[in-house]
Amino acid sequence: MSRAFNFSAGPAMLPEAVMRKAAAEFLDWQSTGMSVMEMSHRSKEYMEVAHKMEANLRDVMQIPDNYKVIFTHGGASLQFAAIPMNLAEQNDTVDYLNTGVWSTKAIKEASRYANVNVVAGGQEDNPTEVPAQSEWKFSADAKYIHICVNETITGLELKDEHLETIFAQGKPVIADMSSNIMCREIDVSKYAMIYAGAQKNIGPAGLAIVIVREDLLGNARSDTPTLMNWDVYANNESMFNTPATYAWYLAGLVFEWLKDIGGVHAISQINERKAQKLYDYIDASSFYSNNIKVSERSWMNVTFNLSNAEFDSAFLEQSKAAGLLSLKGHKAFGGMRASIYNAMPEEGIDALIDFMKRFAAENA
Numbered sequence: 001m002s003r004a005f006n007f008s009a010g011p012a013m014l015p016e017a018v019m020r021k022a023a024a025e026f027l028d029w030q031s032t033g034m035s036v037m038e039m040s041h042r043s044k045e046y047m048e049v050a051h052k053m054e055a056n057l058r059d060v061m062q063i064p065d066n067y068k069v070i071f072t073h074g075g076a077s078l079q080f081a082a083i084p085m086n087l088a089e090q091n092d093t094v095d096y097l098n099t100g101v102w103s104t105k106a107i108k109e110a111s112r113y114a115n116v117n118v119v120a121g122g123q124e125d126n127p128t129e130v131p132a133q134s135e136w137k138f139s140a141d142a143k144y145i146h147i148c149v150n151e152t153i154t155g156l157e158l159k160d161e162h163l164e165t166i167f168a169q170g171k172p173v174i175a176d177m178s179s180n181i182m183c184r185e186i187d188v189s190k191y192a193m194i195y196a197g198a199q200k201n202i203g204p205a206g207l208a209i210v211i212v213r214e215d216l217l218g219n220a221r222s223d224t225p226t227l228m229n230w231d232v233y234a235n236n237e238s239m240f241n242t243p244a245t246y247a248w249y250l251a252g253l254v255f256e257w258l259k260d261i262g263g264v265h266a267i268s269q270i271n272e273r274k275a276q277k278l279y280d281y282i283d284a285s286s287f288y289s290n291n292i293k294v295s296e297r298s299w300m301n302v303t304f305n306l307s308n309a310e311f312d313s314a315f316l317e318q319s320k321a322a323g324l325l326s327l328k329g330h331k332a333f334g335g336m337r338a339s340i341y342n343a344m345p346e347e348g349i350d351a352l353i354d355f356m357k358r359f360a361a362e363n364a
Helices: 017-027 044-061 075-085 102-109 161-167 228-235 245-260 263-284 309-321 346-363
Strands: 067-072 093-097 115-120 147-149 173-176 194-195 208-213 303-306 336-339
Touching: 044 067, 044 161, 044 245, 044 263, 067 147, 067 228, 075 102, 075 173, 075 194, 075 208, 075 228, 093 102, 102 115, 102 147, 208 346, 245 263, 263 303, 263 346, 303 309, 309 336, 309 346
Parallel strands: 093 115, 093 147, 147 173, 173 194
Antiparallel strands: 067 208, 194 208, 303 336
16 A cells, blocks of 8 residues: 655654554564553653653754753643743733734733733734734833744745844744744754644644743743643653653654654755745646745745636545645635645655646646
8 A cells, every 4th residue: 555645734744664663663662562652651661762752852953951841732722821821920011923823823822811912913814924024013021022933824934034033132032833843953042932733743643842941940820730830841751640652752753763864954955845846836837826925935834726716626636536635725724735844755746746737737
């Protein structure tokens, strides 16, 4: 049986090498006679898995020693509330840049726990470009600045010029990197906290990763629930309660795979080629179009529309038959979306472009 190319925005495809290793170890991990998912999370065997997984993540992302890496339940969305509860009091001001749906969700949740200043954006649900920096209005007394670096639904991404302006404010920068973590090299030390749901570029759903500078720990407000307090996770190796053990294990295999292929530097070159190849074809076509500002397009989520929406159903049906799955765009944005995370090989992009060419020729 041949595997399809899965363009889902999440849960997304995993590297085939990871899936094969997990399958080989599924019933009997390293001659223990049991699966990783059956192990006590406090056993010597599982602690070996957990420690190796964290070490590999630190290696591939070059995470400084003064940052804690914690693994939580609840996906990235739980952090929408955890962030203000760990960093701000009810009357404190916090800055949020609104670049789309996920920014909006974070703003809505943070507004329950702090005074949110929207730096810019929010006038439309799915903007196709980042608000002009001339419109940005930061607060002098903000406890932190929150950004969603890559908006998965539209495929709109903050670029270096945006990030440098944000860093220049001198405030702790909190970044949702759920859909672009490890797609390219970053300087973790510029961020106070990075968080990401696992189900896009890390591993299976059910796990979220928080990378937080140590000086931000221990500041949670008194009404913060125990399982939303970062300090509790940091002081208990993320095992205050039973974690998503199998998801940890699979994420660890993904980090090993990433190291084996040359790390984030190597995968970033592949990702840039993949994205550019697909955007180049779309831009050269009269049948397909992308309406995101060219300089702010995402490497991970490529959205596009057909020349006539009446072709959408046939496109999805025929692409599925061709082994190209989950290309339907988000209901809030419409059209098509190809999520091409780290695990998507270049062959998948080539197969998609070949199909798009055939479909356009047959329906032009």
